Amino acid sequence: MAILEVENLKTWFHTRDGVVKAVDGISFDLAPGKILGIVGESGSGKSVTVHSLMGLVPQPPGRIEGGSAHFDGSDLIRCAPRELRAIRGKRIAMIFQDPMTSLNPYLRISEQLIEPLLIHGLAEREEALKKAIAMLEKVGIKDAAERIHSYPHEFSGGMRQRVMIAMALITDPEVLIADEPTTALDVTVQAQILRLLKELQADLGVSVIFITHDLGVIAELADRVVVMYRGHIVEQGDVLSIFDQPQHPYTKGLLACRPRLESTFKVLPTVSDYLDEMEVDGQVELSEKPDAAAHIESLQQVADQEIDENDLLLEVSGLQVHFPERAGFFSAPKGVVKAVDGISFTVPRGSTLGLVGESGCGKTTTGRAILNLVAPTEGSVQFAGQEIAGFDAAAMLPLRKRMQIIFQDPYSSLNPRLTIEQALAEPMAVHGIGRHHAERRDRAAALLDEVGLDARFLRRYPHEFSGGQRQRICVARALSLEPEFIVCDEAVSAMDVSVQAQVLNLLKELQLRRNLTYIFISHDLSVVKFMADTMAVMEGGRIIEQGCAEEIYANPSEAYTRRLIDAIPRDSVSFIRERVG
Amino acid sequence: MWKLIAFRLLKAIPVLLIVATLTFFMLRLTKGGPFDQEKPIQDEAIRKQLLAHYGMDKPLGSQYLDFITNLAQGDLGPSFKHQGRQVNEVIAEAFPRSAELGLWSLAVAMALGLAAGLIASLKKNSFLDYCPMALAMIGICVPTFVMGPLLILSFSLELEWFNASGWNSFKDRILPALTLGGAYAAYIARLTRGGMLEVLSQDYIRTAHAKGASPARVILHHGLRGGLLPVVAFLGPAAAGLLAGSFVVETIFQIPGLGRHFVEAAFNRDYTMVTGTVLFFATLIILFNLIVDVVQIWLNPRLRST
Numbered sequence: 062m063a064i065l066e067v068e069n070l071k072t073w074f075h076t077r078d079g080v081v082k083a084v085d086g087i088s089f090d091l092a093p094g095k096i097l098g099i100v101g102e103s104g105s106g107k108s109v110t111v112h113s114l115m116g117l118v119p120q121p122p123g124r125i126e127g128g129s130a131h132f133d134g135s136d137l138i139r140c141a142p143r144e145l146r147a148i149r150g151k152r153i154a155m156i157f158q159d160p161m162t163s164l165n166p167y168l169r170i171s172e173q174l175i176e177p178l179l180i181h182g183l184a185e186r187e188e189a190l191k192k193a194i195a196m197l198e199k200v201g202i203k204d205a206a207e208r209i210h211s212y213p214h215e216f217s218g219g220m221r222q223r224v225m226i227a228m229a230l231i232t233d234p235e236v237l238i239a240d241e242p243t244t245a246l247d248v249t250v251q252a253q254i255l256r257l258l259k260e261l262q263a264d265l266g267v268s269v270i271f272i273t274h275d276l277g278v279i280a281e282l283a284d285r286v287v288v289m290y291r292g293h294i295v296e297q298g299d300v301l302s303i304f305d306q307p308q309h310p311y312t313k314g315l316l317a318c319r320p321r322l323e324s325t326f327k328v329l330p331t332v333s334d335y336l337d338e339m340e341v342d343g344q345v346e347l348s349e350k351p352d353a354a355a356h357i358e359s360l361q362q363v364a365d366q367e368i369d370e371n372d373l374l375l376e377v378s379g380l381q382v383h384f385p386e387r388a389g390f391f392s393a394p395k396g397v398v399k400a401v402d403g404i405s406f407t408v409p410r411g412s413t414l415g416l417v418g419e420s421g422c423g424k425t426t427t428g429r430a431i432l433n434l435v436a437p438t439e440g441s442v443q444f445a446g447q448e449i450a451g452f453d454a455a456a457m458l459p460l461r462k463r464m465q466i467i468f469q470d471p472y473s474s475l476n477p478r479l480t481i482e483q484a485l486a487e488p489m490a491v492h493g494i495g496r497h498h499a500e501r502r503d504r505a506a507a508l509l510d511e512v513g514l515d516a517r518f519l520r521r522y523p524h525e526f527s528g529g530q531r532q533r534i535c536v537a538r539a540l541s542l543e544p545e546f547i548v549c550d551e552a553v554s555a556m557d558v559s560v561q562a563q564v565l566n567l568l569k570e571l572q573l574r575r576n577l578t579y580i581f582i583s584h585d586l587s588v589v590k591f592m593a594d595t596m597a598v599m600e601g602g603r604i605i606e607q608g609c610a611e612e613i614y615a616n617p618s619e620a621y622t623r624r625l626i627d628a629i630p631r632d633s634v635s636f637i638r639e640r641v642g
Numbered sequence: 643m644w645k646l647i648a649f650r651l652l653k654a655i656p657v658l659l660i661v662a663t664l665t666f667f668m669l670r671l672t673k674g675g676p677f678d679q680e681k682p683i684q685d686e687a688i689r690k691q692l693l694a695h696y697g698m699d700k701p702l703g704s705q706y707l708d709f710i711t712n713l714a715q716g717d718l719g720p721s722f723k724h725q726g727r728q729v730n731e732v733i734a735e736a737f738p739r740s741a742e743l744g745l746w747s748l749a750v751a752m753a754l755g756l757a758a759g760l761i762a763s764l765k766k767n768s769f770l771d772y773c774p775m776a777l778a779m780i781g782i783c784v785p786t787f788v789m790g791p792l793l794i795l796s797f798s799l800e801l802e803w804f805n806a807s808g809w810n811s812f813k814d815r816i817l818p819a820l821t822l823g824g825a826y827a828a829y830i831a832r833l834t835r836g837g838m839l840e841v842l843s844q845d846y847i848r849t850a851h852a853k854g855a856s857p858a859r860v861i862l863h864h865g866l867r868g869g870l871l872p873v874v875a876f877l878g879p880a881a882a883g884l885l886a887g888s889f890v891v892e893t894i895f896q897i898p899g900l901g902r903h904f905v906e907a908a909f910n911r912d913y914t915m916v917t918g919t920v921l922f923f924a925t926l927i928i929l930f931n932l933i934v935d936v937v938q939i940w941l942n943p944r945l946r947s948t
Binding site (some may be wrong): 164384 | 844850
C-alpha cells in the first residue's frame with residue numbers, strides 16, 4: 062500500500078508564448094518508509110511535480126489541468142486550501158535546493174524552527190524551543206542551545222541545509238520531499254548531508270521523495286527511481302535495475318554523461334549520443350539512435366594531445382595573497398587572512414592544471430591572483446617567460462588578451478542589458494581586434510559557431526538562453542580575444558550533469574584545436590580528473606599534494622585528498638547491489 | 643549600537659561645519675546684500691551704523707570667526723530682516739507649525755502609501771494593482787502647487803467643508819496635510835509595491851508556504867520586514883523634508899511655518915536667517931538618516947555584524 066499515489070498529474074503553464082506542458086500526465090507511487098528518487102535535467106518538470114503536490118505552483122501562470130495525488134484519504138490536488146495547509150509542513154514537509162535563500166534572513170533560526178510546531182498547534186512555545194534544540198543536535202549542529210538564536214547568515218551553506226532538514230522533520234512528518242537539497246553544496250558537504258538524510262530516514266521511518274539531476278546521488282540513496290524528461294516519465298523502476306539495465310535511451314545517456322573516476326573517456330558521452338528526438342504532428346517522439354553503442358565505443362579511442370613538459374607557459378612560485386582582517390573601517394588590522402599561503406606550480410603549454418579543494422581553500426583566489434584580479438602579496442608569476450606578479454591595470458592590458466577567465470555563474474557574469482553580439486564584440490573593441498563593427502560581428506558569429514550555437518542568436522539577450530547555452534556564450538567571450546591561457550573557475554559547477562558533459566567536451570575540443578592552456582578550478586574531483594593532466598589539491602591556502610592527475614586518484618597520499626575522493630557519490634552497479642542488499 | 647550612534651553624531655560635527663562654511667561664503671559671493679533695496683540707503687552715516695550694528699564692517703575673515711564662535715555656542719545671530727529678533731527665536735516659533743504639518747502629512751503619506759502599495763503587490767496585475775498605481779503616478783506628476791489649489795477649490799470654495807487658509811483649528815490641518823502627504827504617499831506606494839513584490843518572490847516565502855503558514859502569516863510575519871526596507875530608507879530624508887516645512891504648501895494655505903522663512907530669507911539676503919535655516923535643515927537630515935540607519939539595522943540582522 063503506497064503512502065502517496067500520484068496519477069496522471071498534469072501541470073501546465075499558460076504563458077504569452079503558448080502553453081508549456083511542464084508536467085504532462087505522470088503517475089508514480091511512494092512506498093512507505095522508502096526513498097523515491099526523481100531524476101531529470103532542468104526543465105524536465107521534476108520540481109513542478111512536487112510543487113504541484115504541495116500546492117506551491119504559482120497560479121497563474123501555472124494551472125493543474127488534471128490528475129490526482131492521494132495521501133491518506135485526501136486528494137492533494139483537489140482539497141481545499143485550508144485542508145492542504147493542515148497537511149503541508151505537518152505531515153508532508155519539504156526542503157529546498159538553495160539553503161542560502163530558503164531561510165528567512167530577517168528571523169532567528171529559533172523562530173523559523175519552531176514555526177511549524179506553532180502553526181500546526183503541536184506545541185507551546187517553550188516546549189517547541191526544546192524540541193527545536195533537540196532536532197538541531199540531531200542534524201549535527203554543535204552547541205545547538207546557543208546557536209539556535211543565530212541568524213541564517215551566521216551559518217555556512219551546509220549548516221543552513223542542516224537547519225532546513227531540522228525544520229522539515231521537526232513535526233515528525235510521514236513524507237519528506239527534498240528538492241535538489243545538495244545541488245548548491247560542495248561535494249564533501251553534499252556527502253555529509255546525504256549521509257545525514259539516510260540516517261534520519263532510517264531512524265524516523267519517513268518516506269522520502271528525493272529530486273536531483275545527478276544519478277550519482279540517486280545511486281547513493283534511492284530505493285526506487287523515476288526518470289523524467291520533458292514533462293513525462295520515460296522510465297521508472299527499482300534503483301538496481303535502472304543502473305544495471307537501463308531501457309530508455311535518455312536514461313542511458315544520463316548514466317553515461319557523468320564523469321567517473323574509473324572511466325577512461327577522453328570525450329564524454331552526452332544524452333544526444335543516445336537519444337533521437339523527432340517531432341511528429343507536434344508530439345515529440347523519443348527513440349534510441351541506431352549507432353549509439355558504436356559511437357560511444359569510438360569516444361574511448363580519441364587520442365590525447367602531446368604535451369611538451371619543458372615548454373612552460375605559466376610558472377608560479379611562492380605565491381601569497383593575504384587580506385587584512387579589520388574590525389572596523391578605522392581600526393587597525395586585527396590580523397591577516399592567508400587566502401593563498403605560498404604555493405608553487407607550473408603549467409606546460411597546451412595542458413590543464415586541475416585545482417581542487419573545498420570552499421575557502423584558496424583555489425579561486427589563486428586563479429584571480431595569477432590574472433592580477435587580486436593583488437598578490439608576494440611571490441612570482443611568470444607567464445610565457447615574463448614576470449607579471451603585481452602588474453597594474455595598464456601593464457596588464459596587453460596581457461588580458463592572452464589570459465582569460467570563465468566564471469562559475471553564467472547567469473550573473475553576462476550583462477543582461479547587452480545583446481550577445483555586444484557581449485562578444487566588447488572585448489574585441491577594447492583590444493582593437495577587428496577594424497570595424499561589421500568585422501567584429503562576423504568574428505562574433507564565427508565564435509558562436511565554434512561553441513556550437515547558432516549565429517542567429519547574436520541579437521538575443523542573455524535571459525533568452527538556458528544556463529548551458531549561457532556558459533557557452535561565456536566561453537565564446539573568453540575566446541574572442543584568442544587567448545592562450547584560460548582560468549576556468551568552477552565553470553561547470555552550477556550545471557546539470559547532462560549539460561556539464563557538453564561544456565566539458567567543448568572545453569576539451571577547443572583546447573585541442575587552439576592549443577589552449579587551462580587552469581581548471583573545481584570542488585568536484587571527478588570533473589577535474591576528466592579535464593586535467595596535472596592536479597594540485599589545496600587546503601587552507603596551501604597545496605598539499607600535486608602531480609599527475611591519474612596517479613593522485615589511484616594513490617592519494619594525503620587524508621584530505623582521500624576524503625575528497627570518497628565524497629564523490631558512488632554509482633557503480635556493484636555498490637548499489639551491495640547497498641540494496 | 644550605542645557606539646555607532648555616538649560615532650555618527652561625532653561625524654555630524656565636521657559635516658555641519660562644512661555646510662555652515664559653504665553657506666556663509668556662498669551667500670556673500672552672491673550679488674546684493676541684506677540692505678540693498680530698490681531705493682538704496684542714501685545716508686552714508688546710517689548705512690555705516692547699520693553695517694556696524696550687524697558686525698558687517700569687519701573684514702570677512704573676522705566675520706567668519708565671529709559667526710563660528712557664536713555658532714559653537716548655539717547662537718545663530720540676529721535676523722537682518724526680522725528686526726530685533728534672533729534667528730533662534732524665529733526658528734523656535736515657526737518650526738513647531740511646520741513640524742505639526744509635517745507629522746500629519748507623514749501620517750497621511752504612510753497610511754495611504756502603505757495600504758495602496760500592499761494591496762497592489764498582493765493583487766498584482768489586477769484592477770486593484772493598476773488603479774492605485776495609476777493614482778500614485780498622478781500623485782507624483784501633479785505638483786503640490788496644482789494639487790493644493792484644486793483641493794481648496796473643491797473642498798473649501800465649492801463644498802465649504804474647510805477653510806481655504808489659516809492654521810487655527812484641527813480642520814485647518816486636513817487640506818494641507820493631504821496636499822503635502824499625497825505626493826509622498828505616491829512614492830511610498832510605489833516603493834512598498836516594489837519591495838513587497840521583490841520579497842514575495844524570494845525562496846524563503848515559498849519555504850513559509852511549505853510549512854503550512856496561512857497567507858496572512860506569510861505576508862505579515864515573513865514578507866513585511868524585508869518588503870518595507872526600501873520604504874524605511876526613503877522615509878529618512880522624506881521625514882526631514884516634511885518636518886522642515888514646505889514653502890509651496892505653507893504659502894498656498896497661509897501657514898506661518900519654517901518653509902516660508904527658508905525661501906524668503908534667501909530672497910532678502912537675510913544672511914543669518916539663511917545660514918540658520920540651512921543648518922537646521924542639515925541637522926534634521928543627519929538626525930533622520932541616523933534614525934533610519936538604526937531602524938534598518940534593527941530590521942535587518944545582516945547589517946548588525948558589520
